[in-house]
Amino acid sequence: MSTIEKALGLLEHFSASRPEIGLTEFKTLTGVDKGTLHRHLTALRNCGYLEQNHATRAYRLGPAVIRLSAVREKTVPLVKTVESYINQIADQVHELTHAALPEKKGMSAIYAKDGGSHGTRVSFDEAEILPFHATSSGIAMLAFSGDAFVKSVLSKRLGRYTDATSTDIDEITALIENARTLGVASANQTYEAEVISFAVPFFGHSGEAMGTIAIATPASRMDSELEKTCIDHLIAASQNLSRDLSGKIPPHLADTWAKRLES
Amino acid sequence: MSTIEKALGLLEHFSASRPEIGLTEFKTLTGVDKGTLHRHLTALRNCGYLEQNHATRAYRLGPAVIRLSAVREKTVPLVKTVESYINQIADQVHELTHAALPEKKGMSAIYAKDGGSHGTRVSFDEAEILPFHATSSGIAMLAFSGDAFVKSVLSKRLGRYTDATSTDIDEITALIENARTLGVASANQTYEAEVISFAVPFFGHSGEAMGTIAIATPASRMDSELEKTCIDHLIAASQNLSRDLSGKIPPHLADTWAKRLES
DNA sequence: AGAAAAGGTTCAAATAATGAACCGGTATTT
């Protein structure tokens, strides 16, 4: 693996719940030698991707990332495009709705709207990473990604978040197959207790899934009627979104979805 | 220079006006060998910092940057803090107002509001870089940064944007000295014709300038009264903003500003 | 004051980065 990838991999460890990381903490997180870590962190800091808390010397994300995401959004206004569809769903279904993109370790929400309150711009609940194997977004993504990607995800350590989390590769593979067949992924309290969610992929130009949109509800509120409402809205939104992104929905999935919407 | 810094330096070349860059174009921009470039670009792509236009094979910024800036803003809500002050000024002065942070090649606006219309979130006019030596933001930043930084900026090629742009190091040094003495930087059509602007630094915990806030007006509208209004608003906003960021305004500057506001 | 832990530095050994030359596809010119 190149030095560049190793260094950029360090940035993945930052999240809303872990906004600052010290040198030694990095060592325990990554297992990399302190000397190497220090050189990488210093390089990232020199470029503005990190900055240091003067008091604790811990590292946090730096100002350079602000500009990059602004340029990215000007180049490919994905967040803006996604926003309107998520808002529509949340307003009609009155449940937490979000869109997410794949990163190395899981799905990263780019926009979310609560069923009742205001939308939260860029970043889901906590700018947190949603693990692939334990969330509907993750399973939906894997179901419509290349085999190589699925394999690399499943070869990593699979954490257990609730009693219902599957950590067995065969079980997860079955979930993925199921989502591929149904055209929608579901997660029944596999990441957070008392939360049920549904997710579908959306597609970009490449024909592979670009990201997912999902609805999460309290388990107590879910019934077959709400389930159908959620899934219908997700499918319709993905069809529109994929069109806006000049994406190609795989033919067999397009068929599956069309049949679901008819019934 | 480390490989990491070389690779991340490539990302600096992207902007709203140059959103996609091909391999050969990168070669002419940077002078780096094609083989090396290709390896660096591929590494950045593998990490999600770049993605490729399938049709042209040109590179553009990737989805990974979206999450980073979300986490950064959750960690240090700088944009959010800056927003309210910029909005206040723009609403009261009715002129284009913005805040910017330093990057390697110039100031990068993080929020701007037109005197009349809506605010534009993250990114100024064009998510563009404002050169240090030719803008009021740049001069204000240099006037309150360390000597090493100023030296490194002035040792690079200094572009000429209008007839009024200073490209001579001594002239620019004089501008910087002047801004340091007055506590405010001004630029009279040195970057864009018919535009006059004023800028002041704001301060973070470190005691060095963290960024700048600035007002730009059409040259035709500027008179001594508007000038005083602009500068007073900028100084007051920077005092408040620096306080919110638990920043330290250098004592001599605090004095200079206090005197200006009295008169 | 002493111990422990954290951040940071050093330098020989190991490894990855480099770049000139090369390959293959596509668009343009003759």
Next chain:
DNA sequence: AAATACCGGTTCATTATTTGAACCTTTTCT
């Protein structure tokens, strides 16, 4: 239609950077 130019991408021996165990310094805790 053949020749040419251009572009993205690849190869591999040479070269330079990265690596990590040990060491040093500063801060924090007892």
